[in-house]
Amino acid sequence: MNHNRPETSRRETAEPKLRSGASTAGITANDRLRGWLLHHREMAAEAWRRFMAAPLSSAMTSLVIAIALALPAALYVGLANFQQAVAGWDGQPQISVFMDKRARPQALQQFAGKLEADPLVAEVQEVTPEQALAEFEAQSGFGDVLDGLQENPLPTVFLLRPASANQAELETLAQRLRDSALTDSVVLDVAWVQRLAQLTALAQRLLLGFAALLAVGVVLVVVNTIRLHIESRRDEILVVKLVGATNAFVRRPFLYSGFWYGLTGGLVAWGLVMLGLALLSGPAQDLAQSYQSSFELRGMGVTTMLLLVGGAAILGLLGAWVAVMRHISGIEPR
Incomplete structure (x- = not known):
């Protein structure tokens, strides 16, 4: 009887060591963050690969977005050049x-x-x-x-x-x-000064309204495109949900697809505006010289270009979010 007591005491002292070892082997917050970032990177790369795998349809969607964004961007650049042209006039009555x-x-x-x-x-x-x-x-x-x-x-x-x-x-x-x-x-x-200020304010209001209307159009284009992507991958979504994938996991690649559509559309819109300015710069300079003016057309600055491209990416992301929130939750395994 006395010989069994040391073995019992050794087991009792060994159990807490085993529990402490299991607790130190758990997943830390840094591991979760690292895995989350890795999955986002993989989903972004996968969305880009799918974007490039269908170049014709992707290019057409991006071009539609670019045209919708290039119109208000061109109006904005035109208004900025108009204000620059009249800046040399005496603004005071x-x-x-x-x-x-x-x-x-x-x-x-x-x-x-x-x-x-x-x-x-x-x-x-x-x-x-x-x-x-x-x-x-x-x-x-x-x-x-x-x-x-x-x-x-x-x-x-x-x-x-x-x-x-x-x-x-x-x-x-x-x-x-x-x-x-x-x-x-x-x-x-003083009348011409007031009329010029009123005309500029009216043009700014029209530009904001036009830009908002076309921004809604961009979102709807992305919503329809991502909806088609979701329907084409319905079986894949059902399989990953059967193995326990959450809606957040499923929607990430589609969100990145919308982001890439918006980003490429914004870049193409910037290129279209700059191309139009390059075609108009020569005639505009000739017209300015006929009036003995040193006016030159100015394009988009770095800040304006970043706002255009970044805003386009955000609109694409927003359109993808609307699409996945409406359609992903309705695809559930039975």
């Missing part, structure tokens, strides 16, 4: 002050000094009658007719650039100038 022809030169000088000291006036430019007549003669081509005039009919004009574009301050300044005894007429040229 201008006030033209036509002086009374009977005003003496000394009075005109004092009036100009008051204008320069006015806090509502940022810049004053004087156009003398001789300068105005010479400019009119150069632009109109009526030099022979103007030479027959006995005296210069044009008055002195002060061109004012207001310090502020506030409508109330502009009206106050213009009314104060009209009340002066030395002025004959005051013209507040």
Whole structure:
């Protein structure tokens, strides 16, 4: 009886060691993360292989996405170039002050000094009658007719650039100038500035609406494409679900397929826009030179290109997500 006690004690001391060894051999969080990342990499590679295995259908789907994305992208680039073209114009309104022809030169000088000291006036430019007549003669081509005039009919004009574009301050300044005894007429040229700002705002709103509409179209194209992929692999999905695969496991390759469709479509859209700009740059430069302007068409910057391609990839991913959430859960083994 006493000889059996050491064996029992040895068994009792051996059991806790066996349990501690089993606990240290478990899967850690790092192992799970590593396996999760490895599976995502494999699914991304598999989706790309399937994408390249059907080049014609993949290219057609990517081209449809590219055309839908290239249209708003081209409009955006066109609007940016338009804003660049008008950036050289004076964005501030201008006030033209036509002086009374009977005003003496000394009075005109004092009036100009008051204008320069006015806090509502940022810049004053004087156009003398001789300068105005010479400019009119150069632009109109009526030099022979103007030479027959006995005296210069044009008055002195002060061109004012207001310090502020506030409508109330502009009206106050213009009314104060009209009340002066030395002025004959005051013209507040602010309508074209307001119309240009309103036109730009309208174009931006239309661009946003058009882009949103075409983005929905891109998502629907990807949804339909991924739905066809799911139906073609229904038997494969049933088999992997029979062995215990979850919906998250099954939908990953389809999500990556949508990602690749969007990414390639965005790259093709960028190429189409740049090709169009290359074809238009020559005629646009010739037109600018005819107006003695140094304007040149500008393409997409790196940031805009990344936004286009990244947004396309996100739209493809979103379309794939909608497709798999709607169809994967309905495929269950019986």
